[in-house]
Amino acid sequence: MSENSPDSSGKIGYVVLGATKAEGGTRTVSFRLGGESDLPFIGMNTGQGSIPLVAFEICDDPEYWSPIVTSYTGDLSNDAREWAGVAEKQYGADIIRLYLTSTKRRGFDNFSSITTVMEEVLSGTGLPLVVEGSNEPAIDSDVFQRCGEAGEGERLLLGTAEAGRYRSVAAAALAYHHSVLAQSPIDINLAKQLNILLREIGVKADHIMIDPYTGTLGYGFEYSYSVMERIRSAALKGDTDLAMPMITSATDSLSVKEVREADPAALEDIAVEWEFYAALSSAIAGSSVVCVRHPKTVPLLKSAFRELWAGKMPGEA
Amino acid sequence: MALKALDIYKLLPKKNCKECGDPTCLTFAMKLASGKGDLEKCPYLDPGAKNILGASTRPPIQLVKIGVGERRFAVGEEFVLFRHEKTFYHPPGIMFEVSDLWSGKEIEAVTRRVGSEHYVRVGTDLTFSGVAIRNESGDPDQFAEAVGVVEATGTHVPEVLMAHDPAVQEAGLKKCGNFRPLIYSATIDSYKPLCALAKKFGSPLVVSAKDLLSLGELTKLCNAEGINDLLLDLSFPSLREYIPAATEVRQKSILRSAPELGYPVFLDTTRYPMQDAALILGIDKYAGVIVTRALSPASSVAALTLRQNIYTDPQKPIQMNPGIYPVGNPGKESPVLLTVNFSLTYFTVQGYLESSRVPCYMFIVDTEGLSVLTAVAAGKLNEALVRDSIKKFDLEHLVSHRRLIIPGYASPLSGKIEEETGWKVLVGPRDAAEIGDYLAKEWKS
Numbered sequence: 001m002s003e004n005s006p007d008s009s010g011k012i013g014y015v016v017l018g019a020t021k022a023e024g025g026t027r028t029v030s031f032r033l034g035g036e037s038d039l040p041f042i043g044m045n046t047g048q049g050s051i052p053l054v055a056f057e058i059c060d061d062p063e064y065w066s067p068i069v070t071s072y073t074g075d076l077s078n079d080a081r082e083w084a085g086v087a088e089k090q091y092g093a094d095i096i097r098l099y100l101t102s103t104k105r106r107g108f109d110n111f112s113s114i115t116t117v118m119e120e121v122l123s124g125t126g127l128p129l130v131v132e133g134s135n136e137p138a139i140d141s142d143v144f145q146r147c148g149e150a151g152e153g154e155r156l157l158l159g160t161a162e163a164g165r166y167r168s169v170a171a172a173a174l175a176y177h178h179s180v181l182a183q184s185p186i187d188i189n190l191a192k193q194l195n196i197l198l199r200e201i202g203v204k205a206d207h208i209m210i211d212p213y214t215g216t217l218g219y220g221f222e223y224s225y226s227v228m229e230r231i232r233s234a235a236l237k238g239d240t241d242l243a244m245p246m247i248t249s250a251t252d253s254l255s256v257k258e259v260r261e262a263d264p265a266a267l268e269d270i271a272v273e274w275e276f277y278a279a280l281s282s283a284i285a286g287s288s289v290v291c292v293r294h295p296k297t298v299p300l301l302k303s304a305f306r307e308l309w310a311g312k313m314p315g316e317a
Numbered sequence: 318m319a320l321k322a323l324d325i326y327k328l329l330p331k332k333n334c335k336e337c338g339d340p341t342c343l344t345f346a347m348k349l350a351s352g353k354g355d356l357e358k359c360p361y362l363d364p365g366a367k368n369i370l371g372a373s374t375r376p377p378i379q380l381v382k383i384g385v386g387e388r389r390f391a392v393g394e395e396f397v398l399f400r401h402e403k404t405f406y407h408p409p410g411i412m413f414e415v416s417d418l419w420s421g422k423e424i425e426a427v428t429r430r431v432g433s434e435h436y437v438r439v440g441t442d443l444t445f446s447g448v449a450i451r452n453e454s455g456d457p458d459q460f461a462e463a464v465g466v467v468e469a470t471g472t473h474v475p476e477v478l479m480a481h482d483p484a485v486q487e488a489g490l491k492k493c494g495n496f497r498p499l500i501y502s503a504t505i506d507s508y509k510p511l512c513a514l515a516k517k518f519g520s521p522l523v524v525s526a527k528d529l530l531s532l533g534e535l536t537k538l539c540n541a542e543g544i545n546d547l548l549l550d551l552s553f554p555s556l557r558e559y560i561p562a563a564t565e566v567r568q569k570s571i572l573r574s575a576p577e578l579g580y581p582v583f584l585d586t587t588r589y590p591m592q593d594a595a596l597i598l599g600i601d602k603y604a605g606v607i608v609t610r611a612l613s614p615a616s617s618v619a620a621l622t623l624r625q626n627i628y629t630d631p632q633k634p635i636q637m638n639p640g641i642y643p644v645g646n647p648g649k650e651s652p653v654l655l656t657v658n659f660s661l662t663y664f665t666v667q668g669y670l671e672s673s674r675v676p677c678y679m680f681i682v683d684t685e686g687l688s689v690l691t692a693v694a695a696g697k698l699n700e701a702l703v704r705d706s707i708k709k710f711d712l713e714h715l716v717s718h719r720r721l722i723i724p725g726y727a728s729p730l731s732g733k734i735e736e737e738t739g740w741k742v743l744v745g746p747r748d749a750a751e752i753g754d755y756l757a758k759e760w761k762s
């Protein structure tokens with residue numbers, strides 16, 4: 001450990017996302033996140049930790065997606081299978097994060113369609129998946145059950161668990177051996193509390209990722225940035241209830257005034273920079289996976305991480 | 318080594334005369350111990366004590382002022398490694414590069430842009446900080462001419478003179494030396510003549526060396542020449558080295574374990590393939606002065622917003638005044654949407670409501686600046702607050718209906734609010750982005 005570390009002994013725990021054939025799944029790659037025992041981008045010369053990964057966010061019903069993205073992708077966003085494939089092969093994402101936005105439709109009850117979408121996306125890409133189930137507590141249990149089952153063996157990250165609303169997602173994760181994305185509202189104590197709740201009902205620490213909730217640039221980002229730094233510091237000081245890798249997504253980036261109302265000629269550039277500035281800063285504050293929605297942000301982040309990272313690359317022993 | 322307040326107190330005159338602006342010598346000593354006092358304020362201190370105290374009571378990171386007039390800025394004087402431990406005080410100056418190989422027109426355009434470009438965000442005016450004039454011609458006259466072009470714009474923006482050759486540097490300083498430009502940069506080979514120039518013109522000086530150890534040695538040599546207003550150049554060959562080096566400098570200087578590194582950091586982002594990435598690193602991690610090529614419009618807003626975010630005081634909740642805020646031209650039948658007085662929540666929700674084009678009232682209740690999620694969890698947002706706020710802002714006379722839309726995250730409170738107020742509660746979406754859709758589908762007046 002370097003002399004720059006806060007006083008201590010702690011270490012970020014590991015979480016594995018995705019399972020290859022040899023590991024019982026069908027993914028072409030899997031990632032072991034975590035393992036850092038120093039501040040972000042510092043201890044890597046000593047061979048610890050892993051390079052931050054970039055997740056590209058897609059959805060199964062683009063009506064609920066930013067027009068900035070859908071006007072860029074065109075018809076592609078109507079086909080989650082193909083979109084996932086393009087995100088892997090053309091955008092260069094490491095992970096696909098699928099939002100089941102179709103469940104937002106009023107009175108949604110077509111649960112078998114979830115299984116279909118899951119199967120399509122799993123066949124469209126070989127990358128590990130993060131899956132965001134329903135937004136509506138009444139149908140959580142049905143939705144998560146289908147997601148979990150369709151992805152059995154693939155070591156998904158299932159989201160989103162929140163205080164007061166984590167049982168359905170945790171049950172599906174436990175039943176089919178997935179990990180849980182645990183989101184708390186920009187508050188280190190609530191993050192800790194949720195992790196404890198999850199562990200009490202049987203979710204193991206190495207199956208939890210922390211989402212501290214990311215306000216976008218100019219809209220609360222400073223709070224999120226500091227909560228990430230606090231969580232990372234607490235983990236390094238030995239708090240095992242906070243020693244899980246973090247996943248962050250400034251999901252409002254494409255809808256804030258500065259971006260939405262930008263001059264049409266500059267709109268795409270502003271959208272990309274707004275995501276890039278928040279995502280790179282989140283990684284600097286300690287996030288292991290950063291999620292973005294604009295295709296052009298992915299290669300920017302990947303090159304920035306490669307430029308900053310001196311440690312092991314994924315897959316290297 | 319830092320002295321404790323009591324050790325400092327022993328060295329003070331103990332007159333308790335208040336001339337330093339503090340009520341007693343002891344409180345003055347406590348201020349000095351925390352690095353925030355100014356020794357010069359006590360007129361009765363004997364020179365011996367002054368010498369002892371001088372070294373150990375200056376702020377752990379030297380305060381360095383750059384430029385003069387309205388646009389001058391200061392960097393350094395920071396006390397913590399993480400902003401949540403207290404706050405960061407002095408945001409980095411972002412300086413746009415120009416070259417003495419450019420035409421006068423090009424130099425003038427960049428300078429004027431720095432002079433006039435600004436964005437207003439959350440009531441604050443955000444601007445870039447100055448111009449960095451780089452000597453690429455190798456010619457003193459050409460450099461002086463370029464400096465002259467910047468000066469002639471009359472923008473009075475702070476400058477960095479980027480010339481390693483002391484003769485060239487001097488030619489530039491002759492044009493603008495009265496305006497406290499930052500001199501870049503002294504190395505082990507050039508520090509003597511450059512320190513002499515820094516002294517002559519009262520300018521701060523950047524020092525460059527291959528690693529932190531050599532930088533520390535160089536600052537001591539500069540101190541011996543009488544120069545204390547220094548910046549450390551951490552623009553090492555690989556951007557990878559920046560975060561570890563900047564963190565080590567910050568950590569050692571605040572612990573005062575390496576006073577020779579107790580200076581603000583200088584970062585030249587133009588030498589890296591990804592200038593934006595370097596700029597983000599500098600803003601997030603401790604830079605005092607950052608040189609960049611003029612930023613694109615998209616990067617400009619993002620960079621200034623990030624700098625504002627990182628340098629906002631984290632202890633201070635950002636609040637709106639509670640009350641009723643109309644959006645569009647609402648009438649007696651228009652919907653009323655309750656939310657909290659966390660200003661970012663307000664601005665986000667307001668943005669979506671405006672674009673939904675449904676005239677409505679925003680009903681802002683006082684959660685002491687907490688977000689909806691946190692206010693619900695902490696019990697700050699509760700039925701009694703809603704009841705009292707309805708009375709206080711006279712909502713009952715403002716609209717003829719009795720329906721209140723609450724944020725999705727406040728749904729656990731819906732029953733209690735109905736009981737307490739007699740209003741019908743409708744649970745809105747959790748995500749502000751969905752509010753337009755929600756109103757279109759759910760609101761029938």
Ligand code: SF4
Pocket residue numbers: 329330331332333334335336337338339340341342345358359360361362
């Ligand atoms: S001015 Fe000096 S002597 Fe007077 S109260 Fe302050 S510290 Fe004490």
